[in-house]
Amino acid sequence: MMMATNADIHTLAAPYALHALPDEDVELFEEHLAECSACAAEVEEIRETAARLGAAAAVSPPARMKDDVLRRIEQVRPLPPEVTDSGDDDRDTLRSGARRRAWRRWWGPIATGAVAALLAGIVVLGIQLNETREQLDRSQAIGAQMRELVTAPDMQVVQAEQGDSGGTVIMARSVDTAVLMVHGMEPAPAEHTYQLWFIDDDGARSAGLLGDTEDGRIGPFTAHGLADADHLGITVEPAGGSERPTTDPVMLIELA
Amino acid sequence: MPTLRPVGDEGGAEHQADTTATLGDLLERSARGDTAAFARIYDQVAGPVLGIATRVLRDRSQAEEVAQDVLVEVWRSASRYSTARGSAMAWIMTIAHRRAVDRVRREQAATDREFRMAAQAESPPYDQVAEQVEMSFEREQARRCLESLTELQRESVTLAYYDGYTYREVAELLKAPLGTVKTRLRDGLIRLRDCMGLGR
Numbered sequence: 032m033m034m035a036t037n038a039d040i041h042t043l044a045a046p047y048a049l050h051a052l053p054d055e056d057v058e059l060f061e062e063h064l065a066e067c068s069a070c071a072a073e074v075e076e077i078r079e080t081a082a083r084l085g086a087a088a089a090v091s092p093p094a095r096m097k098d099d100v101l102r103r104i105e106q107v108r109p110l111p112p113e114v115t116d117s118g119d120d121d122r123d124t125l126r127s128g129a130r131r132r133a134w135r136r137w138w139g140p141i142a143t144g145a146v147a148a149l150l151a152g153i154v155v156l157g158i159q160l161n162e163t164r165e166q167l168d169r170s171q172a173i174g175a176q177m178r179e180l181v182t183a184p185d186m187q188v189v190q191a192e193q194g195d196s197g198g199t200v201i202m203a204r205s206v207d208t209a210v211l212m213v214h215g216m217e218p219a220p221a222e223h224t225y226q227l228w229f230i231d232d233d234g235a236r237s238a239g240l241l242g243d244t245e246d247g248r249i250g251p252f253t254a255h256g257l258a259d260a261d262h263l264g265i266t267v268e269p270a271g272g273s274e275r276p277t278t279d280p281v282m283l284i285e286l287a
Numbered sequence: 288m289p290t291l292r293p294v295g296d297e298g299g300a301e302h303q304a305d306t307t308a309t310l311g312d313l314l315e316r317s318a319r320g321d322t323a324a325f326a327r328i329y330d331q332v333a334g335p336v337l338g339i340a341t342r343v344l345r346d347r348s349q350a351e352e353v354a355q356d357v358l359v360e361v362w363r364s365a366s367r368y369s370t371a372r373g374s375a376m377a378w379i380m381t382i383a384h385r386r387a388v389d390r391v392r393r394e395q396a397a398t399d400r401e402f403r404m405a406a407q408a409e410s411p412p413y414d415q416v417a418e419q420v421e422m423s424f425e426r427e428q429a430r431r432c433l434e435s436l437t438e439l440q441r442e443s444v445t446l447a448y449y450d451g452y453t454y455r456e457v458a459e460l461l462k463a464p465l466g467t468v469k470t471r472l473r474d475g476l477i478r479l480r481d482c483m484g485l486g487r
Contacts, residue, residue, distance in 0.1 A: 042466075045473040046454040050388040051447040053455060075373045080480040081448055082335075082380035087429030088342045088449070089334035092354070096337070097329055100355055104325060104362040109318050112366040 044070045048077035180208050191284040196247075198265075198284050202257060209238075209257045212250035213282065218243065219267055226268040227252065228276055229260035240272045241265065261286055310375035311368070318366035325362050332376070333358065336383040343387035343451040353390050357383045388451040432482035440475030443468050 043060045046052045052060060064070050180186060183203035190199045196215030202208070211227065219225050225241040238254035254263075264280040266273075308316075308324075310331060316324035336357050340350035361379055368378050433441055439461065446457045458468040 042469045042473065045476055046447065046469065048476075049444075049447045049472070050385050051452065051454045051457070051472075053453050075377075076480060076485070077476050078381050079373055079377045079485050080476055080483060081384065082374070082377040083425060083483050083485070084429050084433075084444075084448055084479070085339035085342075085380040085384060086335040086376065087426045088338035089425070090338045090341055092333045092337045093351075096333065096351060096355065097326075100329060100333075100358045101322065101326060103355065103359050104322065107359055107363050109320055109362060110364050110366050112318065 041067070041070060044073045045077055048074040049081060180206055180210060187287045189284060189287050191282070193282065196282065198263075198282060200263060200284055200286065202286060204257055207255055207257050209254050209260075209263065209286075210250070211241075211252045211254065211263065211284075212248070213241075213265070214248045216244045216247050216249060216281075222270050223267050224270050224272060225249065225265050225281075226272045226276075227254055228264040228266065228280075229254070229256060229258070230262040230264055231258065231260045235264065235276050236260075237272065237274070238263070240268075310379075311370055314361075314365045314368050314375050317362060318368075325365075328361065329358060332361070332379050335376075335380060339380060339383050339449075340387045342449045343384065343391060349390065350387070353386050354383070357386050360386070384448070384451075391451045428483060432479050435482055436475050436478055437471070439463065439467070440471045440478065443471040444475040444479070447472060 040060065040063050043052060043056060043063075047057065047060045047064075060070075064074070180201060180203050183205050185205050186201065186203045188199065188201050191197055194215070196213065198211060198213040200212075201210045209229075216225070225244075227238040227241055228235040229238045230236075236256065238256065239252070241249050241252055243249075263284045263286060264276065265282040266276045266278045266280050268277060308327070310328065313324045313328045313331075317328060333354070337350060337354040340353040340357070341347060344350045344353060357379075360382055368375060372378060433445070436444065442461055443454075443457055446452045446460060447454060452460065454468050454472060455465065457472075458465045461468065463471075
């Protein structure tokens, strides 16, 4: 996936958002924008700020203006909604709400096309509680923490499948903990590791480094600090991990 | 017990005008052809839309033309608004600002510099307009936040946004290098964002 490498073009986000780019630069920047979700987030943020400046300049419109406008719209048919399955615009693909927008801002690469496709491919399923308890009882990894988690009144199981890989998360916000198991994972590249992230409106927080894969499996991996996270994400990071995600997620799981 | 209902002149069946509907909700209804919902949008945004058009264009009658076009455009393309693109207000104000700026640039291209200067001379500058404008929390906040910027930041933001100049023109006007203007613009906007409590 391409990320912005040209620092200079990146600085055009502010003038672009304010319509202060000459036409020839607009095209140039829009090409870049299509591949730079960090820029898209910045443009969006600036426009929120600018809207406040604009609203601060509000004047009282003459009364007849309302009549004129209402009369004019009688003659205008509203456009039909855009049907978005053609992938014509990455930014349109991820349109399921403000929360998603909030973490996209912090995790730039998420808004790229490949990841949008990945998101679409993820199916989240709930599993019957009893079934899960049985599964867990069979697991050798149950410790006291796990029991606390599993018996928590708000325990939930979230499962995500994507092609041959997938993950299961057992979580309870009351104990601030999520346990993750994944399967179908390639081993991390040499000198690299898989890192788990909690993602919420404030960004991505590291939830720890995942160990090596065994037969494509990882976990059960216990992560504390769930808080308000609405997604778990896994990225490939340089050995030792990173403070912030530096690559596109290889797996994203939407939490209940 | 029968309840009396006002006879709707817009013909919509279900607008028991709930006062809590957000601008986004109203846009959604508007996209389905609900003119009553649009009228409520109008009430919320016409002032800001006309305001920014007036700031950019100066000429009041041109500004009103642009504002009307913007509002009709909002009606027409309401279905294209998505919360993933930010707040409904920002979406509408972006359309308004772009239309106003386009108009200015077209005027310029049409060699109407003289006309524009005349229009500017006729229109009172910002501070004198202030009396006529709606007093609002936004206004006070924006003023306070703009004041918190450095002079170069404030001038860059103001010339680009309120006056609709390109950043190259801003650089020319401020006799500052292009790179400096871009940086001041960005820094200024970040500071404004934080000052307005929009940062995360």
